[in-house]
Structures are given as C-alpha cells and as structure tokens.
Amino acid sequence: MQEPFDQEPRLAPAPSSATALARRLAHQKQIAEFGTYAFTEPDYQAVMDRAVELAAEIFDVPLTKILKFVDDADSLKLVAGRGWDDGLVGHGRVGIDRESQAGYTLLSEAPVVVTDLARETRFSGPPLLHEYSVVAGMSVIIAGAAGRPFGVFGIHDTRARRFDESDADMLVTLANIVASSARQREAAERRNLASREVAHRSGNLLQLVRSIASQTFTTDRVTREAERVFSGRLAALSRANQLLCEDGWSTTRLIALVKEVLTVFPGRVEIQGRDIVLPADFCFDLSLILHEVATNSAKYGALSREAGVRASLSWQLEAGADGRSQLVLTWHDPVTDAAPAGSARAGTGFGQRLIESLAEHKWAGRVKETRGEGHQGYRLVLRLPAPQPEPRSPPAGSHTSG
Known part of the structure; x- marks a missing residue:
C-alpha cells in the first residue's frame, strides 16, 4: 500500500534530525x-x-x-541495474500493463511508493519482484x-521501510539527469546523421518528385485537376520529410507520422494503435501510402461526406509465419465506393501502382482490398514486415562500456 508522505509506518525509529540532515x-x-x-560523459x-549504482548507495537498497x-x-527492457542475477540486465523485460509496478508508474504523474508489496492493491507486481x-x-x-x-527508474528493498517525500524528490532528480543525458545523446546523433544524409535524401526526393510529375501530368488529365493532385502529393511529401528530419531521419513514432499525414482531415479519421517506433525510410514510404488512401476517401468515401461520417485507421504488430514481426495496418471506410472502381487491384491508377510498388515490391508486404462485403464498406489491409530500427552509431569520442 502507498503511505502518505506525512504518515510514517510503524518501523524502527528514524535517525536524529542532525544525522538525517547531514545525510x-x-x-x-x-x-x-x-x-x-x-x-x-559521452557513453550513455x-x-x-x-x-543505478548511486541509487543503491544513496537509498541503501539491494536492487535498483x-x-x-x-x-x-x-514492454520495458531492463537496460541497467544492480543486484539482479547475471544475464538479466540487457535481456529482462517487464510488462507495461497496470498489474506491474512499472506499468502503473508509466500512467502516474507522481512517484509510486510501496511500503509493503504483499499488501499492495493498486497492482500485483511482476513475478520478478516477488522472486x-x-x-x-x-x-x-x-x-x-x-x-x-524513455522508461522507469526503480529502487527496491527486501526490508520493510519508509520512503518520504525527500527520498522521492532525490529519485526524481536522478531520473531527470538520466533523461537529460539521453536527450543530449540523441541530439548529437541526429546532428551527425543529418549531415551525412542530407545530400542522399535530397537526391532521392528529387527523383521521386520527377516520377510523381511524369505520372500525374498525363495527356488525358485536365490541367487544373493534375495541378491539384500534384500539389497534394508534394504537400504530403513535405510534411513527412519535415517530421522525419526533426527526428534526425533515424526513427519515428508511427502515431506522430499518422497524425501528420492526416492533419488535413482533422477529426475525420479514428486512429488506434500502439505508440511504436519504426525506421525513417519505412515511415516515409508509409506516409505516401496513407496519403493516397486518404485522398481516395476524400474523393469517393467518408472524407467526401458530411462531418459525421468518419473513416478509421488502426495498426498492430503480429508474428508472421516466419516468426518475424509484421505491421498490420487497416484502413476502413464505411462508404462502399471509397475507392474508384478503376482503382481495384487490377487498376492502372498511379496511386494504386504507388501503393503496390512500395508495399509489395519494396517492403515485401501484402495488400488486400475488400469492398462492399457484408455492408462493411471499403477496407484496405497492409501486412508489412516490420523492420527494426538500426542501432545508432555513437557520437564521435564515445566508447562502449565493458
């Protein structure tokens, strides 16, 4: 149970005021x-x-x-610790559900204090703590x-004891220093990465713009309509590029990318999915796919109707047949003709070819469309092997801890 900071459990007498102050x-x-x-220190x-060593010393606890x-x-991965069995640090994981103390902490704005885990009612505690x-x-x-x-900083004792507000403040300070060091390292990595990538990315963008232009300005397309479509695609490219550059073109939160792509349709798309992080190259291509899907809906589906009609986008990670993680994205539009009849899988529209080229050919995924089955409207399901973010190279002058 959590004890208020102004109420002390019945334990051994506290040290004298002078001793406590000196400590x-x-x-x-x-x-x-x-x-x-x-x-x-460049080595994070x-x-x-x-x-964790300092926390063990300051709070006189065996486990940090x-x-x-x-x-x-x-989940949460144990990346540093003291007092745990050999091999656990660097490999051990804890769930993020409310049943675990760490998961509960992620949902709390204040420090989580436990005086007796066996009597705790807010969460049961993971098996690791009981072991x-x-x-x-x-x-x-x-x-x-x-x-x-970034994560959770925790300290644990096998003895009954009290933690007061001053203890909590010190642990918060340690956590803030760790957080600042992480941000400092990430900023240095982004600067280094940006300087190496800018020329390469600029060349790729120009090539992509050239391809979009050649496919958009065809002889049978009305010039004004072609200009509108081309401008929309360039705007989508620009928004995605801006977001990815802010993260140093390394990794990006999928939820942030989705919101950026759909920013021109505020409140019209229900979004649901975990806050996962994916490589920038993968997210950039995914932004182009989502733009084409949303544009189709704006022409023929829910986004072309009154404000009460909404589309939805959800995603989850699943294990594929080969054991690799797959990102499964589902776009659902309640309007049956949310995609034009000519844009089915056998269609020849540029948007459809772009989706197939990126999802199936480049990322070795699968695209499945259904329309009008069981009055469910239009549904597009993308199954893409989820690439893991590449390990970031350390900034110049850093070294690896032994």
Whole structure:
C-alpha cells in the first residue's frame, strides 16, 4: 500500500534530525557530482550504470533498475541495474500493463511508493519482484522526447521501510539527469546523421518528385485537376520529410507520422494503435501510402461526406509465419465506393501502382482490398514486415562500456 508522505509506518525509529540532515546534504552533493559527470560523459550506458549504482548507495537498497520503453511499445527492457542475477540486465523485460509496478508508474504523474508489496492493491507486481522477495520500493518515470517516456527508474528493498517525500524528490532528480543525458545523446546523433544524409535524401526526393510529375501530368488529365493532385502529393511529401528530419531521419513514432499525414482531415479519421517506433525510410514510404488512401476517401468515401461520417485507421504488430514481426495496418471506410472502381487491384491508377510498388515490391508486404462485403464498406489491409530500427552509431569520442 502507498503511505502518505506525512504518515510514517510503524518501523524502527528514524535517525536524529542532525544525522538525517547531514545525510541528506551528502546525498545532494553526490547527485550534483553525478549531474556533472552525466553532462560530460559521452557513453550513455555508462551514465545509466552509474545512476543505478548511486541509487543503491544513496537509498541503501539491494536492487535498483532502469527500464527502457521498447520501440514495440509492448514492454520495458531492463537496460541497467544492480543486484539482479547475471544475464538479466540487457535481456529482462517487464510488462507495461497496470498489474506491474512499472506499468502503473508509466500512467502516474507522481512517484509510486510501496511500503509493503504483499499488501499492495493498486497492482500485483511482476513475478520478478516477488522472486527477489521485494517488500518496499519506489519508481518514477524517466521522461523522453515528444511526450513518449524513455522508461522507469526503480529502487527496491527486501526490508520493510519508509520512503518520504525527500527520498522521492532525490529519485526524481536522478531520473531527470538520466533523461537529460539521453536527450543530449540523441541530439548529437541526429546532428551527425543529418549531415551525412542530407545530400542522399535530397537526391532521392528529387527523383521521386520527377516520377510523381511524369505520372500525374498525363495527356488525358485536365490541367487544373493534375495541378491539384500534384500539389497534394508534394504537400504530403513535405510534411513527412519535415517530421522525419526533426527526428534526425533515424526513427519515428508511427502515431506522430499518422497524425501528420492526416492533419488535413482533422477529426475525420479514428486512429488506434500502439505508440511504436519504426525506421525513417519505412515511415516515409508509409506516409505516401496513407496519403493516397486518404485522398481516395476524400474523393469517393467518408472524407467526401458530411462531418459525421468518419473513416478509421488502426495498426498492430503480429508474428508472421516466419516468426518475424509484421505491421498490420487497416484502413476502413464505411462508404462502399471509397475507392474508384478503376482503382481495384487490377487498376492502372498511379496511386494504386504507388501503393503496390512500395508495399509489395519494396517492403515485401501484402495488400488486400475488400469492398462492399457484408455492408462493411471499403477496407484496405497492409501486412508489412516490420523492420527494426538500426542501432545508432555513437557520437564521435564515445566508447562502449565493458
């Protein structure tokens, strides 16, 4: 159960005020020194390793950990820790559901304090904590970029004990230093990556624009309509490129990409899916596919009707037949003719060819369309092998922790 900070559980007497004050001052000095170290240390793993060691020392606990929110958004990975069995750090995972303390922490704005895990009613605690006979502990969020948490910083004790507001403040400070170090590292990586990629990406964009222009301005298309379609496709390219460049053209949150692509249809598309992270190249192509699908709906489907009619887009990760993770995206439009009759799988429209070229030929995925079955409207399902983000190369001068 969580004890209010102004109510102490019935434990051993607290140390004298003078002793407690001296201890707090010493701990604050240690944290300040750690902040200086984290600011100058290029190896982020070394920063996390030092953070969990310092937490164990300051709070006098046998178990400390940093859990990172993985790209698939389905678990937290133990990336640094003290007191755990060999081999667990770097490989162990914890669920993000409300049953676990870490999952509950992700949904909490304040530090989560536990004085007796066996009597806890907010969550049951993962099996890992029970295996280590954990009784008490604290956990706080490690903030990330763009509203997505980096992970959770936790400390655990096998003894009954109290954690007061000052303890919580110190753990929050440690977590904030870790978060700042992560952002500093990511910013350096993005600068390095951007300088290497700008020329290459510019060439690819020009080639893509040339292809779009040649396919759009055909002899049988009315000039004004061709100009409108071409401008729409260029705008979609520009929005996607801007978003990806903000992230250093490395990885991108799928939810952010979807919202950016559909920004011209505010409130008209229901969006549902986990906050997963994917490589930039993959997301860029996906933005072109989503633009074509939404444009078709704006011409023939729900997005061309009154505001009360809405389309929907959902996605999830599934295991494919080969065991690899697949990204499954489903676009559903309640209007049966949400795609023109000539744009079926056998069609020759540029938008349809673009979808097939990117989804099936480039990314080795599958495209399935259904229309009017069981009065379900139009449905497009994309199954794409989910590429894993490539490991980012460390900034110049960094080294690998042993």
